[in-house]
Amino acid sequence: MGKGPMGGGGPHGMMGGGQKAKNFKGTMKKLLVYLKPYSISIFAVILFAIGSAAFSIVGPKILGEATTTIFEGLVGKVTGSGVGIDFTYVSKILIFLLGLYIVSAAFSFVQSFVMSGVSQKVSYRLRKQISEKINLMPLKYFDTKTHGEVLSRVTNDVDMMSQSLNQIMTQFITSVTTLIGVLIMMISISGVMTVATILMLPLSAVLISFVVKRSQKFFKTQQEFLGHVNGQVEEIYGGHNIVKAFNGEEDAIREFNKLNDQLYNSAWKSQFLSGMMMPIMTFIGNLGYVMVSILGGYLAIKGSITVGDIQSFIQYVRSFNQPIAQTAQIANLVQSTMAAAERVFEFLDEEEEDQFAENPVKINNPMAGVVGREFQEESNKKSHHHKEAEREVAVVNEDEIIEIEGSVQFENVHFGYSEDKIIINDFTANVKPGQKVAIVGPTGAGKTTMIKLLMRFYDVNSGAILIDGHNIQDFNRHDLRSIFGMVLQDTWLFNGSIKENIRYGRLNATDEEVIAAAKAANVHHFVKTLPDGYNMILNEEASNVSAGQKQLLTIARAILADPKILILDEATSSVDTRTEVLIQKAMDNLMKGRTSFVIAHRLSTIRDADLILVMKDGDIVEQGTHTDLLAAGGFYSNLYNSQFEDSHEEAV
Template identity: 70%
Template sequence: MGGGHGRMGTGEKAKDFKGTMKKLLSYLGAYKIGIFFVMIFAVGSTIFNIVGPKILGKATTEIFKGLVGKVSGGSGIDFTKIGKILLTLLCLYVISACFSFIQGYIMTGVSQKLTYRMRKEISEKINRMPMNYFDTTTHGEVLSRVTNDVDTLSQSLNQSATQMITSVTTIIGVLIMMISISPLMTVIALLILPVSMVLISVIVKHSQKYFKSQQEYLGHINGQVEEVYGGHNIVKAFNKEEDVIREFDETNDILFRSAWKSQFLSGMMMPIMQFVGNLGYVGVSILGGYLAIKQTIEVGDIQSFIQYVRSFTQPIQQVAQVANMLQSTAAASERVFEFLDEKEEDQFAENPVFVEGLQGNVEFEHVHFGYNPEHIIINDFSAKVKEGQKIAIVGPTGAGKTTMIKLLMRFYDVNSGAIKIDGHNIKDFNRSELRQMFGMVLQDTWLFSGSIEDNIKYGKLDATHEEVVAAAKAAHVHRFVQTLPSGYNMILNEEASNVSQGQKQLLTIARAILADPKILILDEATSSVDTRTEVQIQKAMDNLMKGRTSFVIAHRLSTIRDADLILVMKDGDIIEQGNHEELLEKNGFYAELYNSQFENATSCA
């Protein structure tokens, strides 16, 4: 499957946990005002909540005193006083709930704004990435960072940030309230902390690597599914279902083990903490009963203290969960930041050359290039092309024909040598402006989900309907479009599979015609159409190419006999050049290629 799999380890920890979290905090710095109010409301909500048990303890004490007084002949329970206490308690809890709602509302906004910003930056980053990144990374892996990792970051951040604030506030506030009731009982309750912290640290240490592995292999799964879905017909045609399933199962098994271990370890925290907390309750209850008998504290205080002990252990559990979430946050953040830190293309030149007024003269000067610098595939390529010429590039598969076009458009930069347009090195242009000069029709058609008119207008977004129709007529696709139920408004599906391959090719040609570029590149542009349509397209292309520099890559040599210059490539070198008649007279490699095709055509007939 995809080329990106080898880069990921099994079960490795976040490479730089502290650095990743520091980077994330710097991102959050843009929303510091919102986070400040989150902290204020979270602390306020927690404080009002903390005061509640002590007030409730007073109500319990009043009931106890009333019952004891009634037995000894007193007036009994003072329901008025208890009612006031309970009303005060209700007000506190209502205010606490309102504060909690407000801080939750603000924090959700902050996390979603951060998510929006990250997705936007990733989307923009994709357009600045060099082509070799996508040659070595699966689409699913990139998509996983945009979707899964950003979603994981958003959800864990939304939960962990507020939970951390409320948990720390609760621990401090509850500790103060417990000391105010009984310092001795507080000491007993605090004895559970060392046990809790040891258990938490052990679990967090072991779960961190599994959370990292879980996020990474989720990217693997996405990459495999995306590839198999895109090439489903090929998988079926070659009976590779079992191989695909086996490979998926292997990756899925690693993901399952990582996810199971990470979730199991994080799930262990709650029952362990509850067990430790229950030990604390037992100690507090025994000591509290003893102190009540000694009349050192009141009965209501015992009830309040037990509630505080529960409130004390709960935020410790939450801190443990937050620590777990932070592992997931760090793993997701690291993958997002890794992508955002990837090396970009140089988009802008220092003193850029402007494309206005350029004629379209192209010169290749001793070009050397290899996708891997240690393996050069284009060796000392040199050629001069005058404006308005039709240049055909021919040669066997792998000779370097398409690679030359990629170099011309600066999808890749040459290792040495230079490519010039009107005497200017293409490295002296801003990439976006350079590519405005080119119109390109590839062998692999690309259409997006949208109307036919929108797909044609992709070459010129401000084109009128009349211009779209004129381009479609020139590409001999207008008649076909008119036969469709919705005409130019027909929606192409995601893979554009509701039109034929040949029709897709015609639509991309119409797009190039509408763009009206200075330099035209046709890479096997007629390879997917029938012979009759090819003749029609060839006529349209002849009109289109008048006055333009045109590069035509073709396997069918009969389509480029009228080219001004034919460059014959083999193993990355130009071994012959000239027009059709000149090359046939040489009786060299071109003549061999041409005659072999002619012989094949004759034998097939």
């Protein structure tokens, strides 16, 4: 984490730090598709930006007339050849000039306001699509990507696009309009002085190019070391208890100082070089002023131009340099914006899970029916930018709706996370409705993998998994997963009230149903002892309740969901004896009348299982009841007895 495109820098210096889109044209086309609905707004922005620049450009020329009037009035007064300064005419010019600047500022405000709205709407749409996309992507994508890499698409990349779009559109249009307008006004005053000013540009370009080339590599390394620093801080912060327990503070500080020094060394160089841009432009500008002043004085003596024209031209020289510098910055900003946009579009173009079967099996599950239909209707309305064809979902008759009983069959299942490395080999098992099935085996045997296949987090390479005789691939994914309830060893609770966390199992449940589920999970008494009861807010890590209490809450959530099939990852190894009894009772209440798959770690807890599947190296090597397997004296018997041998050795 922490490697998103963020950081400090000079004006947009960091954003231009060595990041370029791989496919600039393709990314630009996709971005234009997102901007197309706002064509009228963008056209208005262009008009207002041109108007703002135009009114601002005319100002120095008019101000020059006032200067000339004052100068000629003073000269006439001194020489006695005139009546002095015509203040009435000067005041009219200044009032008119003030009006121009007010109109220019108003136009600038309007175009900024409109463009801000456009950029935020685009970013809002992108975030919404990314959020929807996350729910449609296969689990294997997240198994190969870090959390930070995924989150940076939603935060850093979209934020950069939003901010940059606003700046690019407004600054680019204003800069180009100002550059053209100022050039025209300068030529109208003096062609000679205009040529002299333009001759300064190659010198400016050479110096800026030199700085940009030197600074890019430092910006790139700054981003890299910034990611390292962020990652180290996050790692140490997340495990600060372990750091303190093993007296690792000095090592942590030493590592941080090392990374921080590397960041400092690249950051100050990049900031220094980026900071040189403005002094260079100022230096070139000052040279231009000197040249304009000398030439202007010479031409004024010859009578070719007036003093007011010199004053106007100097202002135009300043205005001429500024849009050139802005254009150079915009060029860098466009590159970094396209790089961020490309990352976002790459994410949106990732392969999705196929949510709907061709001829889906419809199940009689009230919750799945309501939510599933809403989900399906919403999905059918969606038209992602990267999808040309809409999904066709087959319509089935109401009389084809089935009642799930809970039988599960594994038929010659083969699976591997990569095709060249199969880890589940010819897995076959038959589970009857309401049976308690324990899956046991050493680490890496494939226990958790079987659960992932059952839930269709992954699809089998060959073979089939059936529920009540129907292949799980014939269910819509949402309907299939509504059949299951999961209680895992790694508990997941979110930042919210206890009531909201339990209700996550069934969102339309009443408060009474939530409390009834809590009572069945033996967690009601504990909740009532809390200051706010069911309204107590769990923090982000849910660390304001114990591990056992968190487990009981997840069991209550599963009870509320009322699933037909349960998946339980035995989770009593890290709690005290009393809490273990409560969790075991809650699990027993949860499993009543339901088909249950229990991933067993302590074999002594699954003696009463109806069927025990013993796995080794992806195969079921034995299956049967606890008594039968012990009597067989095979692999299960060895596993079971080894636990007591270990305990005996520890006691001795």
